[in-house]
Amino acid sequence: MMYTVVKTLEIAGAHRLTLPYPSKCAGLHGHNWQIEVTLRSETLDENGMVLDFSRIKEVVMQLDHAYLNDVLGDVNPTAENIAKWICDRLPHCVRVAVRESEGNLAIYEV
Numbered sequence: 001m002m003y004t005v006v007k008t009l010e011i012a013g014a015h016r017l018t019l020p021y022p023s024k025c026a027g028l029h030g031h032n033w034q035i036e037v038t039l040r041s042e043t044l045d046e047n048g049m050v051l052d053f054s055r056i057k058e059v060v061m062q063l064d065h066a067y068l069n070d071v072l073g074d075v076n077p078t079a080e081n082i083a084k085w086i087c088d089r090l091p092h093c094v095r096v097a098v099r100e101s102e103g104n105l106a107i108y109e110v
Helices: 053-063 068-072 079-088
Strands: 003-015 029-041 093-101 104-109
Touching (some): 003 068, 029 053, 029 079, 053 068, 068 079, 079 093, 079 104
Antiparallel strands (some): 003 029, 029 093
């Protein structure tokens, strides 16, 4: 038996990518990202939850209206790295999908 919870949020933020080739993404720019976080566990905590949805929101919202280069530190703030950053901070996280814009989706799965 497995319990799965999914939370979807939208954040806005700015970043610039460090790339070894010319790209408009190397300049400061912003997005409205749609984030989908999936947690999975065989057991529930003492409250009957995999993890409180508010804890998922607390982690993801650290990125909202932020300069992601500062938040992620030495990690290039690509959609892929944003997904991993979120997943690394949540227990039972098995998947984070980051939609950067229409048609651009990065998924990190454990």
